Amino acid sequence: MVNVIGLGYIGLPTALMLAAHGVEVVGTDYNASLVETLCAGKTTFQEKGLDELFAEAVKKGVRFTTEYQVTDTYIISVPTPYDKFSKKIDAGFVVRAAEAVLKVCPDGATIVVESTVSPGTMDKFVRPVVEKSGKKLHLVHAPERIIPGNMVYELLHNNRTIGADDRATGEKIQKLYSSFCQGEIVVTDIRTAEMTKVVENTFRAVNIAFANELAKICRHDGMDVYEIIRICNMHPRVNVLQPGPGVGGHCISVDPWFLVGDYPELANVIRESMKTNDAMPAFVLERIDEIMRQNGMTDISRVGLYGLTYKENVDDCRESPTLQLLECQRKHLAQPLKVYDPWVQCDLVPNQYHDLDKFLADVDLVVIMVGHSEIREQMQKLNGKIVFDTRNVSDLPGVYHL
Ligand SMILES: NC(=O)c1ccc[n+]([C@@H]2O[C@H](COP(=O)([O-])OP(=O)(O)OC[C@H]3O[C@@H](n4cnc5c(N)ncnc54)[C@H](O)[C@@H]3O)[C@@H](O)[C@H]2O)c1
Structure with a gap:
């Protein structure tokens, strides 16, 4: 049985997808009213295909509760904000979720952190609480890449990354995700998995910032930024993104700051890009x-x-x-x-x-x-x-x- 901890925008669809594909799943969230809504048969946010997936998962026996379960596999999907002053990750939600799991989990269990984390977070924040508990557990980082608005499709089709301490644990979790995921699932080490997810979102943020800066330059001298980008993108090796009114959400406006916070002397392009978007x-x-x-x-x-x-x-x-x-x-x-x-x-x-x-x-x-x-x-x-x-x-x- 898999206990998914955190039933928000990422945890809920993940729990439902696993359940719909025959995995026994219990979803746990400490937000009692959210759990009540789910137990009453209602989804908690709007997303294409989510209601149908929910119905299928309920048919297959998915359960929701505020209690942490005794089982061998946990998937943690809780928020990972950044500290507005230091720009470093605030790993508090992940640590508290891990501590809650540690109170009930048996020796030999695997804790998968799906939340996006800065490189080194698993070693710096999660591993110490596991070691302190005295339990022998396996740690995995399996970041999520899906895009709101097309989550159900992307859960099924995106490639994934699994970071683990050893090959056997990585492959065990790879097998779990391949119960529904039709994309390629790469198994690597934890630090690489942490960094790849942050790099993916940083790549997007920097490229959006570039488009936003072009919009300002073009506005300054009365040039049509959209026509210019359209023509530039006819070049075989150019793909400029579209400018916009800013960047939001829980990913692209947040995760690149982790690198600025951890590498303030090195992450200069990233810092300026985030400032441009902000x-x-x-x-x-x-x-x-x-x-x-x-x-x-x-x-x-x-x-x-x-x-x-x-x-x-x-x-x-x-x-x-x-x-x-x-x-x-x-x-x-x-x-x-x-x-x-x-x-x-x-x-x-x-x-x-x-x-x-x-x-x-x-x-x-x-x-x-x-x-x-x-x-x-x-x-x-x-x-x-x-x-x-x-x-x-x-x-x-x-x-x-x-
Ligand atoms: N939203 C996205 O588009 C997206 C995409 C990819 C990755 N991510 C990452 O996924 C992670 C989760 O994001 P989200 O958007 O699902 O967050 P969310 O705020 O929608 O959901 C988090 C849920 O976790 C619950 N929770 C927090 N601490 C808990 C605990 N100790 N025990 C039980 N429940 C707990 C909260 O009540 C909440 O329901 C973040 O790290 C985020 O960066 C998000």
Whole structure:
């Protein structure tokens, strides 16, 4: 039996996928209301294919509880934020989850940490608590690569990395993941597995920063960054990403900071890239100010942000560019802008709308912060509005860009 610890965006689909493929699974989360929701047969976030996967896993007997189980395999999937001051990983969640497991697990069990961790975390933080317990256990790091919005497909098809102390343990866990994973599963050592995951997200962050910097350079001299990137990408060895209003989520806006925190003298490109991405919401605010002046607008209450989530077609708002922008505004004591997002049902910020038409009726300038399918499909509703499209998804004439 596998006990999956942490039933959030990563732990829940992983537990369900294993269960749906015939593995006996118990999911444990210390959030009692989350467990209650799952036990009542409801999923806790929106994700393509998740409800169907949930139904299949329930049929196969998956269980949810707040109790840690006595078993031989644990998968830990808890948050790994970074310390905002030192930029180093805050491994506290992983350590506390490991300590909870250690209280119940038998000798010989394997603890798999799926959470993204900085290189050295398993040795520095997890191994010492295992050694202190006196139990003889196997440690594995099996980072997750799936993208919200396409998690179920990617769980099935992505290649994976398993880092273990010895080949036999690595292969045992490789076999477990191959119960559902059709991609290649590479077995390596723990430090390599830790570093590869962080490097993957850092690669994305640096390349997004490059596109964001190009957007600023092009804005400065009136060049069309999208046309320039389109033409550059016709070169066989060039693949520039798209600029945007900032970077959010629990991965690309977080993990590269681990390297800055651990290697402050060495991680210079990475530090500057993260700063570039983090500065984008303020750049969007400056553009809003410019566009308002160009259109003779003075009333900030007639400006609305479309989108609160960190990317399109998901309900995850963690570290989202819109939240960063609103925070930036708050620091300047400005009246918060109106906001609407079809994926966010709860009231998260002031001046938030839950109806697109009502939102549009109350604003003259619409800032597209997220390219949800909803707005792509109903772009004509923005006819007659001033539109500032930070995602380059609108084909309306006269749209403003970054
Ligand atoms: N969200 C993503 O897109 C994504 C993608 C790849 C990797 N990751 C990594 O996966 C890890 C988990 O991220 P997430 O987005 O699923 O986080 P999350 O916040 O959605 O879920 C974490 C869950 O763990 C639970 N939890 C925390 N400590 C616990 C403990 N001691 N015992 C029991 N439950 C506990 C919380 O209640 C929560 O439900 C992070 O390291 C993240 O970097 C996330």
